[in-house]
Amino acid sequence: MEGEESIPKPMIAAATVPLHASSGxxxxxxYIGSPPQRQTLIVDTGSRLMAFPCQPCRSCGKHVSSYYDPSFSTTDKRPTCGACLLDGVSKCSEFNDRCVISQKYTEGSSWNAYEVEDMVWLGSDEQEESFEDYMKLAVPYPFGCQTSEKGLFRKQYADGILGLAIHETSLVSVLHDVGSIGRNAFAMCLTRHGGTLSIGGIAHPSRLLEPMKFSP
Known part of the structure; x- marks a missing residue:
């Protein structure tokens, strides 16, 4: 195909995972932790943090998945004051020696959380398939373990959010830094009912119906 020849192989994504659509x-x-606990996360190119409710969140909404429980994971780490991983976002809580985060969004939603680092990878809705096809992209990654949610975050179908904005601490940047992907890039194909997220480049040209549009 002409399209395949015009796109260098290094630009092809290391993995392409499915996207699903619900409530707009x-x-x-x-997949978080060891053993993995699945979370459903909104993809957001306007923010850079990953966050979702953690046990025992008494001020979080009811979502599609069970709350992540760090006590069930053998690979979780909970940074303490002086060792916060999300510089510029986290601040020290002297009350319990945690790195805490508060985030507000322009439409009025907000959440509070504390930092946890655990193994993270993206996959499909089939856990066995995700193990086989995507666990190669697992990486230790810090995120917000939510202790409260307000507004749309409390009411939404999805459990939390995955920020994909350009930043050195974004999941895509970290995957690139550790050598799991060849390019610090991602691409999304969105349809009414779902789509795909390609990590480390663009989807294989055979999947493209029109020429790819790039954003610097």
Whole structure:
């Protein structure tokens, strides 16, 4: 195909995972911890943090998945004051020696959380398939373990959010830094009912119906 020849192989994504659509948003399945706990996350190119409710959140809404429980994971780490991983976002809570985060969004939603680092990878809605096809992209990654939600975050179908904005601490940047993907890039194909998220480049040209449009 002419399109295949015009796109260098290094630009082809290391992995392409499915997106799903519900209530006007697109979301991806993320697997957190060891053993993995699945979370459904809205993909957001306007923010850079990943966050979702954690046990025992008494001020969070009811979502599609069970709350992530860090005590069930053998690979979780909970940074303490002086060792916060999300510089410029986290601040120290002297009350419990945690790195805490508060985020507000322009439409009025907000959440509070504390930092946790655990193994993270993106996959499909089939856990066995995700193990086989996507666990190669697992990486230790810090996120917000939510202790409260307000507004749309409390009411939404998805469990949380995956920020994909350009930043050195974004999941895509971290995957690139550790050598899991060849390019610090991602691409999304959105349809009314779902789509795909390509990590490390663009989807294989055979999947493209029209020429790819790039954003710097």
């Amino acid at each position: 948003t697109h979301h991806v399945y993320a």
